[in-house]
Amino acid sequence: MSSFKDVVGHKNIIKYISSAVQADAVSHAYILNGERGSGKRLLANLFAMSLQCQNRAEDGEACGKCQSCKQAQSGNQPDIIKVTHEKPNTISVDDIRTQVNNDIVIKPYSSKYKIYIIPEADLMSAQAQNALLKTIEEPPEYAVIMLLTENAEALLPTIRSRCVMMKLRNIKDQLVKKYLMEQMEIPDYKADVCVAFAQGNMGKAIMLATSEYFNEIKEEVVHLLRNIDEMNVSELMDAVKKCMTYKMEINDYLDMIAIWYRDVLIYKATKNVDRVVFSDQLRYIKARASKSSYEGIENILDAIEKAKARLKANVNFELTMELLLLTIKEN
Structure with a gap:
């Protein structure tokens, strides 16, 4: 996992996250909204790692070396929970109750926060969203919930109004091309084609290049x-x-x-x-x-x-x- 310094684009979001971490002014719920490949998971993972870091830098950046960071990088940090779902196109009310509502009452094992990351949050059924809403309305003080979505409009207005919204914008073409050529050693002509098709989406540009x-x-x-x-x-x-x-x-x-x-x-x-x-x-x-x-x-x-x-x-x-x-x- 890279650090915030390695992320291409999204500077406003990174600045906001860093300020929130530094000032210890973290909200209980966030929505990261952006198309597939825009970097939602990367930003959520880095945000979570920074919050749990035991030796954080002054600018809010995770150290990457402490026990918590190493656990986060390997996907084994016990207080960073990734919510999963068995049905391919639905996050059910049982998924939310079992993995979030029933678990969130247990205090963090080793960290200040207990963080729940819900990818594809727009797939939550109406019942699942209503179940989550009760938790977002009255969360424990240590809880942080991150909803990752391609379509925030699919979430209930009552959920949207109680979350900090972070919209991931398209990245400038020249930054995407620079990354492909310098970090991935993609030749100039191929980078141009990938950039044109990616339309400012870094994840898509990387996928196309490979x-x-x-x-x-x-x-x-x-x-x-x-x-x-x-x-x-x-x-x-x-x-x-x-x-x-x-x-x-x-x-x-x-x-x-x-x-x-x-x-x-x-x-x-x-x-x-x-x-x-x-x-x-x-x-x-x-x-x-x-x-x-x-x-x-x-x-x-x-x-x-x-x-x-x-x-x-x-x-x-x-x-x-x-x-x-x-x-x-x-x-």
Whole structure:
């Protein structure tokens, strides 16, 4: 685990956390809100480690060497609890009662605080949120709860109003590129492509830079979107079946389709080629911009977001992708 000094971006959040730790003015509940790969877990883990550190620096930074820090780095700090859930798309009321409510009444084993980190907090059922709300309203003085979420709006307003909200913003492209090239030794041209697709998301940029599937997915998306106009129903169904190959990386696949159509939208509106991510496909981007209406492009971008939501809700994969490709073809 790195230190706050090693985190790229999020300086305002780090400054806030450091000040809270230094001043011993820690809230009982926080929401870290940001898209997948934005650094929520890293910041929560570093925050927790700093709070529990036995030899903390004056600036609030954890020492990284004491027993508590070593335990935190290995995932074995007894007073830092990571809440888990068995059901893939739901955090149940039993998960919250067992791992938080029934446990939080027990005092910390060896630290000043008892910290609960709840990843994917937006997956909590209404009952689970209501159960947690009672604890957030009347927590023990040693308790700190961190809710990590991609969609804070999915949390009850009563929970949001009782938590300190920390929104993770996109990181500047030049900082992401610098990290990829200097820390990961990614060549210049590949770093440019990863940065363009990551859209300010460091976790995604790192994942793309190390993914053996990235170029393959990109080529598949380009082939599909260049030829979808001429595809008949049978060929469209074959394309849907081919999407199954990328089922585990389907969000990246859908993001690439979205970036293609954002390129089309940007070029159609501005004729500015400098902002086009698929710069090597400019001829096809221009052709699509001249064929599709603004409304048609917006319909496609909306359909991509709906497809993501349906897949997250476990709607049939082939049916979801079929509806999306038909929408793209029609617009």
